[in-house]
Amino acid sequence: MEDKFELLEHLRIIIDNRDVKALREFCNTIEPVDFADAANSIEDVSKLLFVFRTVESEYTAEVFTELSTEQQNRLIELFSDKQIKDLIENTYTDDIVKFLTDMPSNLVNRVLQKADKETRRDINTILNYQPYTAGSLMTTEYIELRGNLTVKQALDYIRENGQDAITIYDIFIIDNKRNLVEVVGLDKLIFAEDNEEIAEIAKIEPVFVHVSTDQEEVARLFKRYDKTTLPVLNKDNKMVGVITVDDIIDVIVEEHTEDIARMAAVAPLEKSYRESSIMSLVKSSLPWLILLMVLGIFSSLIINKFESQIATVIIMSSFIPLLLASAGNAGTQTASLVIRSLALNEYHKGEYRKIIGKETKTGLLVALGLGLFTFAFIPLLFIIGIVNVTQLEDLTFVKWSPNWWISILEISGTISITITISIVIFKFVGAILPLTARLIKKDPALMSNPFITTISDIVTNNLLSANYGDYINE
Amino acid sequence: MEDKFELLEHLRIIIDNRDVKALREFCNTIEPVDFADAANSIEDVSKLLFVFRTVESEYTAEVFTELSTEQQNRLIELFSDKQIKDLIENTYTDDIVKFLTDMPSNLVNRVLQKADKETRRDINTILNYQPYTAGSLMTTEYIELRGNLTVKQALDYIRENGQDAITIYDIFIIDNKRNLVEVVGLDKLIFAEDNEEIAEIAKIEPVFVHVSTDQEEVARLFKRYDKTTLPVLNKDNKMVGVITVDDIIDVIVEEHTEDIARMAAVAPLEKSYRESSIMSLVKSSLPWLILLMVLGIFSSLIINKFESQIATVIIMSSFIPLLLASAGNAGTQTASLVIRSLALNEYHKGEYRKIIGKETKTGLLVALGLGLFTFAFIPLLFIIGIVNVTQLEDLTFVKWSPNWWISILEISGTISITITISIVIFKFVGAILPLTARLIKKDPALMSNPFITTISDIVTNNLLSANYGDYINE
Numbered sequence: 001m002e003d004k005f006e007l008l009e010h011l012r013i014i015i016d017n018r019d020v021k022a023l024r025e026f027c028n029t030i031e032p033v034d035f036a037d038a039a040n041s042i043e044d045v046s047k048l049l050f051v052f053r054t055v056e057s058e059y060t061a062e063v064f065t066e067l068s069t070e071q072q073n074r075l076i077e078l079f080s081d082k083q084i085k086d087l088i089e090n091t092y093t094d095d096i097v098k099f100l101t102d103m104p105s106n107l108v109n110r111v112l113q114k115a116d117k118e119t120r121r122d123i124n125t126i127l128n129y130q131p132y133t134a135g136s137l138m139t140t141e142y143i144e145l146r147g148n149l150t151v152k153q154a155l156d157y158i159r160e161n162g163q164d165a166i167t168i169y170d171i172f173i174i175d176n177k178r179n180l181v182e183v184v185g186l187d188k189l190i191f192a193e194d195n196e197e198i199a200e201i202a203k204i205e206p207v208f209v210h211v212s213t214d215q216e217e218v219a220r221l222f223k224r225y226d227k228t229t230l231p232v233l234n235k236d237n238k239m240v241g242v243i244t245v246d247d248i249i250d251v252i253v254e255e256h257t258e259d260i261a262r263m264a265a266v267a268p269l270e271k272s273y274r275e276s277s278i279m280s281l282v283k284s285s286l287p288w289l290i291l292l293m294v295l296g297i298f299s300s301l302i303i304n305k306f307e308s309q310i311a312t313v314i315i316m317s318s319f320i321p322l323l324l325a326s327a328g329n330a331g332t333q334t335a336s337l338v339i340r341s342l343a344l345n346e347y348h349k350g351e352y353r354k355i356i357g358k359e360t361k362t363g364l365l366v367a368l369g370l371g372l373f374t375f376a377f378i379p380l381l382f383i384i385g386i387v388n389v390t391q392l393e394d395l396t397f398v399k400w401s402p403n404w405w406i407s408i409l410e411i412s413g414t415i416s417i418t419i420t421i422s423i424v425i426f427k428f429v430g431a432i433l434p435l436t437a438r439l440i441k442k443d444p445a446l447m448s449n450p451f452i453t454t455i456s457d458i459v460t461n462n463l464l465s466a467n468y469g470d471y472i473n474e
Numbered sequence: 475m476e477d478k479f480e481l482l483e484h485l486r487i488i489i490d491n492r493d494v495k496a497l498r499e500f501c502n503t504i505e506p507v508d509f510a511d512a513a514n515s516i517e518d519v520s521k522l523l524f525v526f527r528t529v530e531s532e533y534t535a536e537v538f539t540e541l542s543t544e545q546q547n548r549l550i551e552l553f554s555d556k557q558i559k560d561l562i563e564n565t566y567t568d569d570i571v572k573f574l575t576d577m578p579s580n581l582v583n584r585v586l587q588k589a590d591k592e593t594r595r596d597i598n599t600i601l602n603y604q605p606y607t608a609g610s611l612m613t614t615e616y617i618e619l620r621g622n623l624t625v626k627q628a629l630d631y632i633r634e635n636g637q638d639a640i641t642i643y644d645i646f647i648i649d650n651k652r653n654l655v656e657v658v659g660l661d662k663l664i665f666a667e668d669n670e671e672i673a674e675i676a677k678i679e680p681v682f683v684h685v686s687t688d689q690e691e692v693a694r695l696f697k698r699y700d701k702t703t704l705p706v707l708n709k710d711n712k713m714v715g716v717i718t719v720d721d722i723i724d725v726i727v728e729e730h731t732e733d734i735a736r737m738a739a740v741a742p743l744e745k746s747y748r749e750s751s752i753m754s755l756v757k758s759s760l761p762w763l764i765l766l767m768v769l770g771i772f773s774s775l776i777i778n779k780f781e782s783q784i785a786t787v788i789i790m791s792s793f794i795p796l797l798l799a800s801a802g803n804a805g806t807q808t809a810s811l812v813i814r815s816l817a818l819n820e821y822h823k824g825e826y827r828k829i830i831g832k833e834t835k836t837g838l839l840v841a842l843g844l845g846l847f848t849f850a851f852i853p854l855l856f857i858i859g860i861v862n863v864t865q866l867e868d869l870t871f872v873k874w875s876p877n878w879w880i881s882i883l884e885i886s887g888t889i890s891i892t893i894t895i896s897i898v899i900f901k902f903v904g905a906i907l908p909l910t911a912r913l914i915k916k917d918p919a920l921m922s923n924p925f926i927t928t929i930s931d932i933v934t935n936n937l938l939s940a941n942y943g944d945y946i947n948e
Contacts, residue, residue, distance in 0.1 A: 028677040028678065029677060029678060029679045030678070030679070031678060031679075031681065031699055033698055033699060033700075073823070075885070080937035136530075155664075158664065159664055159665060162661065162664070162665070163665060165716065167661075168661050168664065169643050169660070169661070185645070186642075186660065186664075187636065187642050187643070190629075190632065190633055190636070190642065191633065191636070191637060203502040203503060204502065204503060204504070204505060205503045205505075214519060216817075220819060222723065223506055223720075223724065223727065224507055225507060226507075226720035227720075228702055228719065228720075243718050245702065246697075246700035246702075247721075248723070249696065249697050249719075249722070249723065249726065250697065252723065252726055252727065252730075253697065253726065256726075256730045256733075258919075259730075259734070259813070259817065259917075259919045260733070260734070260737070262917060262920050263734070263737065263738075263813065263919050264737075265925065292925070294821050325927065328927070329927075336737065339733070339737065343690075343733065345694060347656065445732075445733045445736035445737050446736050451739065453799065453802070453803075453927060473573075
């Protein structure tokens with residue numbers, strides 16, 4: 001990661017000089033994912049075609065699967081039929097499915113047309129499984145053998161046919177009805193005698209999943225049994241695919257990101273935080289803030305109904321903190337997204353101001369949204385009669401105007417403005433705190449929700465006092 | 475997991491009948507981790523000795539590493555010298571280190587005495603690395619070869635010496651100064667010609683870590699490069715060990731658990747939630763609650779200092795919500811621990827009442843602790859003069875007694891009781907909400923912190939009103 005810019009510079013020079021020898025040398029020493037990282041920053045995609053023409057397809061196919069969605073789509077548009085064919089032939093089905101999922105349908109069709117019949121069938125099968133299930137994670141290139149082969153026969157077969165398999169380290173033994181009987185490690189074959197029957201080597205009942213098994217359960221089995229692959233069976237218990245541990249690590253990290261988002265009441269983002277637009281951030285947080293606020297108001301009103309004798313003052317005084325809790329919630333949402341993004345190393349130190357910029361913009365939009373909502377919502381409560389004007393006349397800090405509608409709008413306005421300002425502040429605080437923690441080398445997760453809500457409680461209370469100061473002093 | 479009780483019953487019968495044949499058959503079909511799960515429930519550990527005497531050490535050693543700490547310690551006490559020797563010889567260094575870390579020192583010494591010199595040196599080296607670094611995760615059994623060997627020579631060597639290596643799927647090529655030059659997959663050797671030099675086969679620069687690399691960074695590299703092993707170098711850049719992906723999955727899950735705890739301001743637990751005692755739960759949550767409360771009070775006082783003209787009423791009215799925020803924080807702590815425990819499947823459905831019992835007991839203790847603290851802390855603020863009695867006389871809901879000390883104790887008492895009750899309630903709510911979500915098949919993580927704090931704000935406000943009702947109505 002450190003020398004990303006160096007890699008990019010190097011790649012630029014090679015491409016500009018069309019230096020075939022240097023390019024081959026470069027690919028020989030650089031991991032495909034690092035190559036893809038640099039290639040993502042090459043804006044004129046047509047320049048990358050030189051790479052795909054020059055380097056062997058096995059390598060470029062791996063690079064392709066690691067590129068950003070945008071680069072992938074642009075490349076597919078530029079690729080010749082032959083290049084698409086090469087790409088598909090050198091990519092495992094699960095990776096093909098992964099990039100097809102994010103691709104516009106005209107490009108998907110273009111790709112599928114170039115695939116041979118069997119591959120197309122496999123891709124369509126996997127695409128049809130529910131997302132987040134074992135079926136959607138598996139790939140179909142694995143080695144299955146009959147148990148009555150000898151070790152020598154098995155090794156010869158693997159040597160000849162194993163090149164296209166995703167792994168040759170686990171061999172799946174099936175009976176003549178394609179039922180999975182055993183899983184045997186290549187190491188066991190290596191250590192065994194040439195003429196042993198492979199079925200005799202491993203006796204432990206195979207651990208497997210079904211196509212419909214939830215990906216969290218799949219991850220749990222990988223962890224429990226320390227596996228690097230798990231076989232996938234269909235409804236009829238026939239083996240149809242295999243899942244590899246690298247995909248499971250992605251699943252575990254993805255589920256973690258989702259959990260953290262949910263715990264802060266943000267709808268999980270579809271892309272990484274880094275790739276998410278301002279609007280998608282607003283969309284994932286604003287509805288929850290509104291929902292929580294409405295929920296809070298109504299439950300407060302319900303509880304108050306049952307305590308009629310103390311209701312008058314309490315309605316508004318339990319009302320206001322509730323509205324203001326939104327600031328804390330907003331800060332928590334931002335902090336959680338930023339903490340997670342930092343944990344995934346999406347930004348390096350020089351880019352932290354990008355995060356602050358992003359959250360300031362998102363904060364302004366969310367604050368505006370919630371402010372407007374509140375301004376309309378509070379008078380609504382009076383109109384539909386849930387809150388009664390007579391209940392409010394005791395309120396010490398409101399100077400009642402002869403026309404009580406003006407007073408209501410005044411309350412509503414004060415609260416909306418307070419909410420708007422405090423949300424902007426707390427989106428900002430929610431971003432600053434984890435960033436500061438990271439800069440002073442503490443775990444950003446320490447800048448936790450309770451810290452932010454505690455601080456937000458204080459500040460919003462005081463903001464409100466400041467806005468109401470006039471009335472209180474009179 | 476489903477048939478755990480069946481397995482246990484089966485194992486009990488085998489052991490009671492000392493049925494050697496059935497035991498061997500049983501071990502042949504059951505994964506060691508499942509065997510260990512059943513064996514953890516056998517209370518008379520001496521009965522397990524039969525298993526360790528009968529079954530081959532390779533299998534029992536794996537079972538041993540998966541047993542609970544208690545069972546491991548008891549077994550080591552009962553083991554003969556020979557059995558300890560067998561155990562060590564059949565266990566990888568990283569796993570030995572793992573169980574030694576949790577073992578009383580007399581037992582550790584017993585184990586180390588039985589290890590051969592080289593193993594003892596390796597164990598001590600790993601034990602000396604900082605926890606949570608690559609050094610503490612690695613194992614020393616790997617295959618290193620010189621690059622000038624031919625494929626055939628390499629395969630012959632692996633066949634003869636690979637049995638004790640943690641994996642033979644990655645072969646580490648070193649030069650004559652023990653510097654790591656390349657990493658080559660066994661599959662590459664299998665597909666290559668017999669007389670090729672192994673150094674010629676893989677050219678990509680090896681990805682590696684240093685002994686001091688943080689485990690989070692190690693996990694990130696595994697994820698980025700889709701590796702199943704990574705070599706570990708020491709300060710002088712010599713290769714000293716290898717880390718395998720199964721340990722990295724444990725690291726990722728552990729870091730996730732820690733993040734979630736931190737985000738809810740709970741000190742990360744040392745054991746799993748299921749294995750944590752009530753006292754360790756109290757210890758991990760109470761200090762944070764107190765810290766947050768004190769932090770809240772002081773920042774509130776500081777802010778108020780700068781707004782002198784409206785200070786009088788505000789001090790107590792921004793004071794009280796802060797104290798009550800503790801209830802929300804306590805609920806959040808519980809919810810986070812329970813959500814995580816459910817995600818890790820630590821309890822099955824029939825056991826959910828155990829969680830509720832645990833949280834009720836923890837809740838009572840935490841509530842009592844925080845209640846007592848508050849009762850002492852509030853008068854203290856008056857004694858050291860941070861809050862002034864004259865500032866309080868405006869407080870509408872306090873009937874000032876002629877002796878203002880009684881009033882202060884009354885305020886302090888009312889607030890403490892409110893906090894105590896509301897914390898008990900919210901520890902309970904924090905446990906019930908995620909459990910309910912799981913029962914109705916929703917993601918427990920949806921029962922998020924903001925939900926709990928929103929509800930807690932309402933309830934505590936009303937609890938307080940109820941306690942203050944008398945004064946308000948007068």
